[in-house]
Amino acid sequence: MADPHVADPRATGARAAHPRAGIRIEGLRKRYGTGDTAVDALRHVDLEVAAGEVVGLIGPSGSGKSTLLKCLGAVIEPSAGRMTLDERVIYDDAWKIRDLRALRRDSIGFVFQAPYLIPFLDATDNVALLPMLAGRPNGESRERAREMLRALDVEHRAAAMPSQLSGGEQQRIAIARALVNRPPVILADEPTAPLDSERALAVIRILHEMARQYRTAVIVVTHDEKVIPTFRRIYQIRDGRTHEQVGEGRAFR
Amino acid sequence: MISLAGRDVLQSWGKFVFTGIGLGLLIGATLTMAGVYRGMVDDARVLLGSSGTDLWVVQLNTLGPYAEASSLYDDTWRGIASMPGVARAANVTYQTMQVRGGGRDVRSMVVGVVSGGPGEPGQPGHLVAGRHLTRGHYEAVADVATGFRLGDTIGIRRNDYTIVGLTRRMVSSSGDPMIFIPLKDAQQAQFLKDNDAIVRQRRRTAENPAFDLPGAPGVLDAVLASQSINPYVNAVLAQLAPGHAAEDVAAQIRRWKRLQVYTQSQMEEILIGKLIATSARQIGLFLVILAIVSAAIVAFIIYTLTVAKIREIAVLKLIGTKNGTISSMILQQALGLGVIGILVGKIAATLWAPVFPRNVVLDTGDAARALVAVLVLCVLASAVAIRAALRIDPAEAVGG
Numbered sequence: 001m002a003d004p005h006v007a008d009p010r011a012t013g014a015r016a017a018h019p020r021a022g023i024r025i026e027g028l029r030k031r032y033g034t035g036d037t038a039v040d041a042l043r044h045v046d047l048e049v050a051a052g053e054v055v056g057l058i059g060p061s062g063s064g065k066s067t068l069l070k071c072l073g074a075v076i077e078p079s080a081g082r083m084t085l086d087e088r089v090i091y092d093d094a095w096k097i098r099d100l101r102a103l104r105r106d107s108i109g110f111v112f113q114a115p116y117l118i119p120f121l122d123a124t125d126n127v128a129l130l131p132m133l134a135g136r137p138n139g140e141s142r143e144r145a146r147e148m149l150r151a152l153d154v155e156h157r158a159a160a161m162p163s164q165l166s167g168g169e170q171q172r173i174a175i176a177r178a179l180v181n182r183p184p185v186i187l188a189d190e191p192t193a194p195l196d197s198e199r200a201l202a203v204i205r206i207l208h209e210m211a212r213q214y215r216t217a218v219i220v221v222t223h224d225e226k227v228i229p230t231f232r233r234i235y236q237i238r239d240g241r242t243h244e245q246v247g248e249g250r251a252f253r
Numbered sequence: 254m255i256s257l258a259g260r261d262v263l264q265s266w267g268k269f270v271f272t273g274i275g276l277g278l279l280i281g282a283t284l285t286m287a288g289v290y291r292g293m294v295d296d297a298r299v300l301l302g303s304s305g306t307d308l309w310v311v312q313l314n315t316l317g318p319y320a321e322a323s324s325l326y327d328d329t330w331r332g333i334a335s336m337p338g339v340a341r342a343a344n345v346t347y348q349t350m351q352v353r354g355g356g357r358d359v360r361s362m363v364v365g366v367v368s369g370g371p372g373e374p375g376q377p378g379h380l381v382a383g384r385h386l387t388r389g390h391y392e393a394v395a396d397v398a399t400g401f402r403l404g405d406t407i408g409i410r411r412n413d414y415t416i417v418g419l420t421r422r423m424v425s426s427s428g429d430p431m432i433f434i435p436l437k438d439a440q441q442a443q444f445l446k447d448n449d450a451i452v453r454q455r456r457r458t459a460e461n462p463a464f465d466l467p468g469a470p471g472v473l474d475a476v477l478a479s480q481s482i483n484p485y486v487n488a489v490l491a492q493l494a495p496g497h498a499a500e501d502v503a504a505q506i507r508r509w510k511r512l513q514v515y516t517q518s519q520m521e522e523i524l525i526g527k528l529i530a531t532s533a534r535q536i537g538l539f540l541v542i543l544a545i546v547s548a549a550i551v552a553f554i555i556y557t558l559t560v561a562k563i564r565e566i567a568v569l570k571l572i573g574t575k576n577g578t579i580s581s582m583i584l585q586q587a588l589g590l591g592v593i594g595i596l597v598g599k600i601a602a603t604l605w606a607p608v609f610p611r612n613v614v615l616d617t618g619d620a621a622r623a624l625v626a627v628l629v630l631c632v633l634a635s636a637v638a639i640r641a642a643l644r645i646d647p648a649e650a651v652g653g
Contacts, residue, residue, distance in 0.1 A: 121260055
């Protein structure tokens with residue numbers, strides 16, 4: 001049965017799916033500080049998410065989830081290891097990419113616990129901002145933004161300011177923003193935390209649909225017991241190490 | 254690219270505009286202070302220009318008559334008038350006092366001039382109503398700033414005067430409006446004591462054995478008579494004959510009359526460079542303080558607006574916004590505040606300047622300089638906020 005919250009991909013004008021390799025992480029380590037006071041936040045992380053796949057990342061507080069997310073998001077520099085994005089090595093014991101800002105802008109989508117929309121931009125411009133930052137013309141950027149809003153079934157709220165949107169609508173706009181530059185990977189940090197069960201599942205469903213539609217690898221950090229069963233694969237992180245588990249992959253009803 | 258600064262301002266325009274208005278009122282006060290100084294300079298120039306005078310002859314080694322007390326015998330003008338190059342010369346007195354009229358006191362500078370028509374040295378150049386002084390006693394020409402009207406009766410010391418003419422922009426360096434009265438009346442007003450004092454002075458003189466000589470009975474009467482008149486004036490104003498240079502004629506008077514002589518440019522230097530120099534320094538200090546306060550306000554407001562957007566800025570940085578774009582957003586807002594401030598300040602100063610008791614001259618050049626200064630201050634003030642914004646770690650947008 002078609003998901004009422006997700007528009008037909010053909011109607012969005014999304015570009016044809018192309019082969020993508022997703023993200024691969026091997027032996028990633030992150031150490032804070034030096035000497036006796038050094039703390040190993042990540043000891044050995046192996047993780048692989050294929051294009052179009054959504055995986056869960058779970059673990060207790062202090063286990064290193066946020067550190068891993070920051071390393072994946074090119075916000076902090078790992079101490080060692082290797083990261084590959086769409087078969088492009090971006091980190092191999094050192095950054096292989098000179099412009100991390102452009103990497104974040106073009107290749108990584110972020111969805112946060114709170115939507116963190118820019119409060120002084122309407123829904124369309126919140127989404128269009130990313131292509132504009134990438135140097136695309138305003139008109140084209142807004143067209144892409146509207147396309148994403150249509151895909152996420154919030155096109156009717158295109159002119160609304162964030163303060164006029166419900167929590168669920170804001171989160172969809174945030175997902176649209178994360179997707180608008182067609183990044184190969186999306187990092188979602190507790191995206192369902194502030195939402196009730198129905199809306200939480202709707203957001204996860206959208207992420208699954210968008211991952212399939214745009215061949216995007218999606219990593220969802222979550223504590224939410226309601227959404228964990230929806231993942232086919234789950235990475236549990238304990239003491240800075242990842243342990244892969246097979247999830248239920250429960251279908252949406 | 255979207256104007257992030259513009260959108261942010263539109264979103265919270267109330268806060269922005271009211272801050273701009275507050276800043277504008279401060280800038281308005283700054284422009285007004287500058288206008289007060291300009292007004293003082295302007296008044297000084299008008300005072301010199303409208304007196305119809307080329308040379309001010311005053312007591313030797315004084316800066317009189319405006320900056321220092323000066324005293325000359327009232328027949329000095331005859332010798333000066335006969336000097337080569339002098340077309341006309343006339344006595345003048347100046348005294349600041351309270352002038353009664355219409356049931357109130359008006360602080361005024363009373364100027365004693367020789368009665369005559371326009372063009373006489375010391376006479377006000379232009380009248381806005383009535384006529385010049387033509388009689389020798391008991392009539393006056395007042396500046397409109399005194400509030401007196403034609404036909405009003407005013408009291409100066411023990412005599413009453415009728416206002417026969419009104420002039421405009423004739424004020425002293427202190428900003429007191431001028432009242433012109435006949436010279437003899439002005440000399441008397443400077444000198445005249447009350448009756449009791451006159452009686453006591455006569456008695457004291459009569460008791461003096463040096464004046465009560467048996468062989469010379471007229472000495473005491475002569476001395477008493479000399480004490481009853483005031484043969485002094487404060488300055489002699491002279492007009493040059495065509496073809497004569499002011500400095501040449503002044504040099505001749507200095508040499509032969511042994512008096513101090515100032516040309517128009519020298520008197521202007523005394524009025525502006527010396528007499529209002531302290532006021533100018535005070536105003537300058539106020540301008541510096543107001544500039545610092547304005548900069549502090551802009552810095553505080555921009556910093557507050559920026560700090561309130563820490564999370565948004567972190568998100569912007571995380572999604573790839575360049576530091577330059579974020580700095581530009583903050584800078585544009587600071588400059589926007591400055592522009593609003595200047596506009597409001599200029600309008601406010603224009604509206605309230607006429608209410609000031611002193612002449613306030615709002616110079617367009619001052620407004621342009623203020624605009625540049627405010628924009629520079631805004632740039633400097635935004636530096637703190639920009640620094641804070643650039644120090645925001647994009648990792649703050651990511652949980653944990």
